[in-house]
């Protein structure tokens with residue numbers, strides 16, 4: 689089990705990696721958006737609904753991607769609750785209390 693110091697360190701490192709990952713994904717997403725967008729331009733002039741649904745799909749993909757990156761990074765650094773798997777926006781609470789805010793399982797030993 690980690691100490692508070694290790695957890696803090698892992699949290700900082702993870703946030704940096706998530707930021708890098710999100711930036712990379714944004715660039716990738718933008719390229720994809722433009723590439724696919726220019727190919728299906730004919731639909732766009734045909735109907736606004738097609739354009740809107742494409743934007744919705746693209747945004748959905750982006751959000752899913754961010755979610756996957758964050759989960760991967762947090763899991764890799766041991767910032768996911770070992771008991772219930774809770775990880776979304778819980779790290780600051782875990783840092784404060786040393787426990788998972790959801791199931792109250794101890795996440796690190798306060799050394």
Ligand SMILES: [Zn+2]
Nearest residue numbers: 769772788791
């Ligand atoms: Zn938990």
